[in-house]
Amino acid sequence: MSVTFELKGPVGWITLARPEAMNALSRDMVEGITAKLVEWQDNPQVRVVAVTGTGRAFSAGADLKTAGAPAQPGEKDFLDKIVDLFDTMRAFPRPVIAAVNGLALAGGLEAVMTCDFVIAAESARFGDAHSNFGVFPGGGGAAVLPRKIPVNIAKYLLFTGDSVSAQEMKQYGLVAEVVADAELIDRVQALGEKLAAKSPLVLTKMKRVADESADKPVADALRHEVLELRNHQRSYDIQEGLRAFVEKRKPEFKGY
Structure with missing residues (x-):
């Protein structure tokens, strides 16, 4: 499934573990994360959820090699599954932190935007990237990004397909903190434990x-x-x- 789940004290960690494919989201990964979030929302021990990636990317978005595969009659297709995942992430009843370790592009950026706030490594970069491949966003790229950052900057990222640094995204308001790459996981864990001590x-x-x-x-x-x-x-x-x-x-x- 190329994703791992770990409960570190009160913090439930979701780690995308497909670095050779820049953590592109496959159907199995999407279904697995959705199921785990549904399980965790009924577990009072999970006070905070943190999402991160391995390698040089947080996630490059949907796996375009398999995203267009047709569904069986009566079954949800890949787009339906992605929408279900993002809806589940947004609706999770407790804080969800994006621990962005590297590139967050297309659906990866859309996943980041479902989280309550973002802690980013210095090397992280953010971009929509859909326009680079003639793909239209379906998880919030065009609909949510202009609500998170200034509209003109959102349009710049949407239209050009370019990416910007974590520090720039902090200036635009999407990123709450930028930390050294080696400190990202420890910082988010500490922040999660701080939130877990609250009501x-x-x-x-x-x-x-x-x-x-x-x-x-x-x-x-x-x-x-x-x-x-x-x-x-x-x-x-x-x-x-x-x-x-x-x-x-x-x-x-x-x-x-």
């Missing part, structure tokens, strides 16, 4: 409100936030957090 209930609610806010007027987004807070006031975690504050100790959140 998973709070992070889930924050993620939901933040994800939905862009498609709402400000007044509706604020109303959603207040409604979530009203509901959250009934939770164990907020009471535990307030008790810990008063007692000057570290809170022990339970996620309900």
Whole structure:
């Protein structure tokens, strides 16, 4: 399947392990990652998910050698499978971090954009690249990239097929941090453990409100936030957090 899964403490790691093909996504890889995410979303031990690659690429996108293979009647084709994967990644109820180790192109960039934020190695590069092969994006290249970075820069990447550095993508807002290549995994693991110590209930609610806010007027987004807070006031975690504050100790959140 060319992808590995490992639970390091509270952080579930998904590692694309097909370096000879620049971690191009095959049908088996896509199906396997989707199934693991579905499994992990029901596992309270997995507080954070991190996605990375091996070799010089995070992912060069879909495996074009097999992407066009027709599906059997009544079965989903490869595009359906990719859409399912990206929808599952976006909807994962807890934080998902992209640990971008190298080239993130085409579907690889689209996969990055499904994550909540991006930590990139200094050598990482980002590009859409679909136009280089006469392929139209189907996982968010044209639809989501202009929501993540300035529209004119998104169009530049879409039209030219060129790639830009991690530092440039940090300036444009897609990348949260750029770290030395050798420090990437340790940094993301430490960040994942930091997030795991917080209330998973709070992070889930924050993620939901933040994800939905862009498609709402400000007044509706604020109303959603207040409604979530009203509901959250009934939770164990907020009471535990307030008790810990008063007692000057570290809170022990339970996620309900």
